[in-house]
Amino acid sequence: MQHVYFDNAATSWPKPPGVAEAMLECVKDYSANPGRGSHTMAVRASRVLFETRKSLAKLFHVRNPVDISFALNTTMALNQAIKGWVRPGDHVVCTALEHNSVRRPLEFLKATQGVKVSYIETDLAGRLMLSTLEDTLQPETRLVVCNHSSNLLGSILPMEEISELIKRKSPHAKLLVDAAQSAGVIPIDVEAMGIDMLAFPGHKGLLGPQGTGGLYLHPEIIMEPLMHGGTGSQSEAIEQPTVRPDRYEAGTLNTPGIAGLNAGVKFVLEQSVEQIHTHEWGLTQRFMEGLSRLDKVQLLGPELGQVRTGIVAFNLPGKDSSEVAFMLDRQYNIAVRAGYHCTPLAHQSAGTLGAGAVRAGMGYFNTAEEVDYVLESIRDIQQKG
Numbered sequence: 191m192q193h194v195y196f197d198n199a200a201t202s203w204p205k206p207p208g209v210a211e212a213m214l215e216c217v218k219d220y221s222a223n224p225g226r227g228s229h230t231m232a233v234r235a236s237r238v239l240f241e242t243r244k245s246l247a248k249l250f251h252v253r254n255p256v257d258i259s260f261a262l263n264t265t266m267a268l269n270q271a272i273k274g275w276v277r278p279g280d281h282v283v284c285t286a287l288e289h290n291s292v293r294r295p296l297e298f299l300k301a302t303q304g305v306k307v308s309y310i311e312t313d314l315a316g317r318l319m320l321s322t323l324e325d326t327l328q329p330e331t332r333l334v335v336c337n338h339s340s341n342l343l344g345s346i347l348p349m350e351e352i353s354e355l356i357k358r359k360s361p362h363a364k365l366l367v368d369a370a371q372s373a374g375v376i377p378i379d380v381e382a383m384g385i386d387m388l389a390f391p392g393h394k395g396l397l398g399p400q401g402t403g404g405l406y407l408h409p410e411i412i413m414e415p416l417m418h419g420g421t422g423s424q425s426e427a428i429e430q431p432t433v434r435p436d437r438y439e440a441g442t443l444n445t446p447g448i449a450g451l452n453a454g455v456k457f458v459l460e461q462s463v464e465q466i467h468t469h470e471w472g473l474t475q476r477f478m479e480g481l482s483r484l485d486k487v488q489l490l491g492p493e494l495g496q497v498r499t500g501i502v503a504f505n506l507p508g509k510d511s512s513e514v515a516f517m518l519d520r521q522y523n524i525a526v527r528a529g530y531h532c533t534p535l536a537h538q539s540a541g542t543l544g545a546g547a548v549r550a551g552m553g554y555f556n557t558a559e560e561v562d563y564v565l566e567s568i569r570d571i572q573q574k575g
Contacts, residue, residue: 316345353384
């Protein structure tokens with residue numbers, strides 16, 4: 191029985207061979223503390239970190255690589271951006287599609303610091319009406335948070351238009367983009383798109399290992415660091431350094447993981463984001479078309495033919511989503527994810543808050559043959575009742 195991994199929206203797998211090779215080389219040859227010494231191994235570790243920043247800067251069209259700081263994941267990067275930028279009593283706007291990595295920090299600030307939070311509704315397919323955003327923005331709005339692509343619906347928000355609207359209506363507000371589902375699979379140009387802050391994972395579309403990610407901050411943004419501690423620079427000072435990226439990188443970084451991330455990003459750059467997106471979009475269309483032929487399957491997100499990331503969420507009539515995912519795993523060796531996907535707001539928008547959904551997340555290494563096998567397996571589950 192073949193094995194199909196359709197959970198790339200959670201973590202991509204498999205990784206390009208160069209990822210494990212780069213990590214092993216780091217552990218074996220130069221796994222010293224970067225920036226904590228001038229000996230050969232420490233210098234080599236520091237060089238790999240800077241090379242990874244440069245790779246990420248090339249991918250996201252960031253002028254200065256030091257404007258990218260590393261984090262353990264998108265959640266940590268989002269917490270840094272939200273808690274570092276938002277002040278007591280501020281007004282924040284975000285969509286009703288946000289992951290708990292956004293919602294929970296905002297609700298924490300709402301409860302503890304009197305921060306006002308406005309959630310903007312979308313339609314069932316995850317489309318955002320710009321007029322609704324315009325009506326919600328206030329002159330005193332300090333932050334707008336949007337996921338670039340919904341981790342449930344696969345819908346893609348128009349960041350350029352959102353950014354232009356924010357700058358016109360609330361010029362003091364900054365735009366924070368959650369790129370958990372878009373980094374590496376949708377072209378991102380932080381300057382052209384007017385993105386002030388970009389939080390991204392290393393372990394999804396960038397094809398790196400878990401425990402990696404980062405945050406881009408516009409060079410004019412200065413915020414409080416989420417963590418304080420050793421940086422290897424300005425050690426004589428009692429306060430956190432002001433220089434980037436040290437200010438936002440307290441403690442020893444995951445050097446082997448970042449070495450692997452560099453290999454993943456280089457692979458993405460070699461293949462091109464456009465080619466990766468085209469491949470994944472083709473798989474989603476094939477999968478959606480096949481699902482639409484089955485009896486009364488509920489499909490979430492943009493309609494067939496519409497632009498989306500490689501995510502297809504669905505429900506089978508009379509079947510619990512967790513039951514379907516369990517059967518796909520145990521009987522057909524297919525990995526998907528069921529439930530609420532850490533985004534109850536998006537399920538509320540899609541009308542599936544009471545049922546959850548089965549989510550198939552396709553990646554660059556998936557094939558049309560695998561899509562067909564999954565469709566046959568779902569058809570078999572339906573026929574068995």
